[in-house]
Amino acid sequence: MNIVVCMKETPSTTAEKSFSPDMRLERRKEDAIPNPFDEYAIEEGLRQQEKHAGSTVTILCMGPATATDTVRKALAMGGDRGVLVSDDALAGSDAISTAHVLAAALKKIGFDLVIFGNAAADAYGGIVPSATAELLGAPLLSYASKLDVDGSTATIERQADIGYNTVAAPMPTLVSVVKAINEPRYPSMKGIMASKKKPLDTFALADLGIDPATVGAAGAREKALSAEKVSTQRKGEIFIGNEGAADRVVAFLVEQKVL
Amino acid sequence: MDFTLSAEQQMIRDLCRDFAENEIKPHAEEMDRTSAFPYAIIRKMGNLGLLGLPFPEEYGGAGADFLSYCLALEEIGRGDAAVGITMEAHTSLGATPFHLFGSEAQKQRYLTKLATGEQLWAFGLTEPGAGSDSAGTETHAELHDGTWRINGAKNFITNAGTEMTGGVTITAVTGRQADGHKEITNLIVPQGTPGYSIGNPYHKMGWRASDTRPLAFEDCEVPVENMLGARGEGFRQFMHILDLGRVAIAALSVGLAQACYDEALAYSRERRQFGKPIAAFQAIQFKLADMAMEVELARLMYYKAGWLHMQGQPFGKEASMAKLFASETAKRAADQAVQIHGGYGFMDEYPVSRYWRNVKVHEIGEGTSEVQRMLIAKQL
Numbered sequence: 339m340n341i342v343v344c345m346k347e348t349p350s351t352t353a354e355k356s357f358s359p360d361m362r363l364e365r366r367k368e369d370a371i372p373n374p375f376d377e378y379a380i381e382e383g384l385r386q387q388e389k390h391a392g393s394t395v396t397i398l399c400m401g402p403a404t405a406t407d408t409v410r411k412a413l414a415m416g417g418d419r420g421v422l423v424s425d426d427a428l429a430g431s432d433a434i435s436t437a438h439v440l441a442a443a444l445k446k447i448g449f450d451l452v453i454f455g456n457a458a459a460d461a462y463g464g465i466v467p468s469a470t471a472e473l474l475g476a477p478l479l480s481y482a483s484k485l486d487v488d489g490s491t492a493t494i495e496r497q498a499d500i501g502y503n504t505v506a507a508p509m510p511t512l513v514s515v516v517k518a519i520n521e522p523r524y525p526s527m528k529g530i531m532a533s534k535k536k537p538l539d540t541f542a543l544a545d546l547g548i549d550p551a552t553v554g555a556a557g558a559r560e561k562a563l564s565a566e567k568v569s570t571q572r573k574g575e576i577f578i579g580n581e582g583a584a585d586r587v588v589a590f591l592v593e594q595k596v597l
Numbered sequence: 598m599d600f601t602l603s604a605e606q607q608m609i610r611d612l613c614r615d616f617a618e619n620e621i622k623p624h625a626e627e628m629d630r631t632s633a634f635p636y637a638i639i640r641k642m643g644n645l646g647l648l649g650l651p652f653p654e655e656y657g658g659a660g661a662d663f664l665s666y667c668l669a670l671e672e673i674g675r676g677d678a679a680v681g682i683t684m685e686a687h688t689s690l691g692a693t694p695f696h697l698f699g700s701e702a703q704k705q706r707y708l709t710k711l712a713t714g715e716q717l718w719a720f721g722l723t724e725p726g727a728g729s730d731s732a733g734t735e736t737h738a739e740l741h742d743g744t745w746r747i748n749g750a751k752n753f754i755t756n757a758g759t760e761m762t763g764g765v766t767i768t769a770v771t772g773r774q775a776d777g778h779k780e781i782t783n784l785i786v787p788q789g790t791p792g793y794s795i796g797n798p799y800h801k802m803g804w805r806a807s808d809t810r811p812l813a814f815e816d817c818e819v820p821v822e823n824m825l826g827a828r829g830e831g832f833r834q835f836m837h838i839l840d841l842g843r844v845a846i847a848a849l850s851v852g853l854a855q856a857c858y859d860e861a862l863a864y865s866r867e868r869r870q871f872g873k874p875i876a877a878f879q880a881i882q883f884k885l886a887d888m889a890m891e892v893e894l895a896r897l898m899y900y901k902a903g904w905l906h907m908q909g910q911p912f913g914k915e916a917s918m919a920k921l922f923a924s925e926t927a928k929r930a931a932d933q934a935v936q937i938h939g940g941y942g943f944m945d946e947y948p949v950s951r952y953w954r955n956v957k958v959h960e961i962g963e964g965t966s967e968v969q970r971m972l973i974a975k976q977l
Contacts, residue, residue, distance in 0.1 A: 371611075407604045414608055524616060527646025527659030530608045 339393040343383040345376040347401040347408040348460040361562040375455030377522040384416040413533040414525035420538040430555030437469030442546040454514040467514040477507035483518040610668040617676025625677040628806035643714015657712035664903040667848035674852025678955040679806035686755035689842040691718030698826035716763035721751035729968040738769040751812040758795045781831035785823040792817030803955035847899035847919035850927040857930035895923035914976040921969035924959035931956040
């Protein structure tokens with residue numbers, strides 16, 4: 339089985355975030371990590387590989403040229419090879435452009451099963467998996483908390499408000515996973531030392547036959563207008579005095595569906 | 598000059614940082630309270646390859662460089678010093694002698710199990726009357742018919758008595774050299790050798806979950822092939838091992854100092870007095886600035902000592918400087934971290950109280966601050 343895991347390079351969740359005047363997140367190489375949500379996708383790819391002998395796992399990433407280090411971080415967990423799509427014209431890409439690039443790269447690489455994290459920790463758009471599936475004309479099994487591959491069918495469980503839905507699709511298929519699906523492994527020392535020896539190909543837009551004018555800032559259909567820090571001020575209400583304070587606390591808890 | 602860490606060094610550091618944060622720190626308070634050796638954590642570290650970082654892959658190690666090992670120790674020590682010293686004593690003192698001085702057969706027999714973390718190993722140098730002053734060594738061994746018979750005692754030996762321990766390598770007086778000095782040879786004593794007894798663990802002020810014990814040898818016999826390297830090479834061997842160990846202890850101390858700083862900074866931003874966070878007061882800001890500065894300087898010094906070693910250059914003086922400065926930095930950082938916490942810092946619920954107890958031995962183990970100053974002065 340040819341398994342491809344799509345991974346984004348994101349700034350570390352604890353890194354200070356800043357934006358350029360045209361509202362692009364300023365990315366510093368030293369803060370770059372594999373998107374934390376994608377670690378679950380990588381882990382699931384590796385588990386499927388362990389279950390299905392003869393499978394290969396490719397880590398596919400679109401990002402700046404320096405993202406090779408981040409792809410190698412992912413390869414330290416496991417997997418056979420990395421593919422980085424990198425091109426100066428890709429800077430400022432929106433989610434749809436990203437999906438176009440990933441779809442073209444997936445067509446070039448070939449796949450039976452593609453696994454995504456359900457969103458990226460930086461922009462949190464969450465539409466790349468479905469847009470990529472649409473462009474490929476392939477099914478998407480989204481928000482999987484369990485994945486089974488049996489012959490030519492992939493089956494997932496999707497957590498719902500009450501219980502879960504079981505959904506199946508014929509292969510080749512795309513799957514996006516949620517955190518409940520597994521517990522990502524730590525890369526081992528052997529994995530870290532081996533990661534630098536694994537093949538890592540870099541594709542430019544020309545390799546994928548994509549017109550630079552249709553992607554990046556030039557082709558962006560969405561535009562970030564502003565970004566603000568979440569206020570860390572806690573919203574508290576203080577009820578003082580004996581007169582009815584307890585009743586108001588109880589009423590509040592009922593309103594919050596705690597009681 | 599390039600201070601950039603390689604991609605592998607960064608990955609190893611980040612892995613150890615995550616591991617310490619998620620797998621070690623949540624247990625640190627309990628480990629300290631119960632003094633229970635952290636088997637589950639140590640086994641996980643072994644499985645990840647953290648107990649054999651600087652050894653070649655052919656012996657089960659990770660094949661990482663010496664600085665990577667030190668970076669790992671800093672991060673593990675930041676999570677908990679007792680786990681850090683267990684890793685350090687096993688790697689620097691237990692396994693490194695086999696790697697540097699062992700025969701091929703000894704490497705196959707011992708190092709392969711130590712590098713994979715299947716076993717821990719101890720190094721027995723300190724005695725009731727001797728530590729850095731090796732001339733005071735009284736444990737002695739005589740060779741009869743292909744067998745070393747050992748008599749004597751060791752104390753404060755880390756990792757000697759865990760259920761994972763494979764044995765101990767000890768220094769023993771095996772005769773007199775031509776110049777009249779004691780001839781010292783390192784001998785390998787596996788667990789369970791008749792005549793080798795391991796005492797009960799000490800009750801300690803800090804590093805409480807680490808395993809530290811007194812050892813006794815009474816007509817303890819090991820075959821002649823249990824000699825590490827050549828006869829009479831023991832002194833030269835352990836001087837080199839201690840130089841390397843000092844860089845490692847420096848890294849461990851930087852981890853502890855960083856942990857003190859982390860706690861102090863976070864607390865000073867939270868704790869409000871006189872209507873504002875205490876971090877807004879210059880008296881606290883200056884303490885934090887000094888801590889941040891000294892931690893960074895101590896880190897640079899162990900980087901440099903480790904780098905010199907990796908370049909094949911002499912590094913003994915720099916190793917002593919790194920160990921001395923880092924341990925004393927950690928001591929000051931622990932002291933100020935408690936001070937910034939005020940009365941809460943004196944309470945066991947706050948980690949800084951534990952850090953303050955842990956830090957003292959950093960100025961003592963693997964050569965006291967006084968011995969480091971002697972070593973530095975000798976090389977001026």
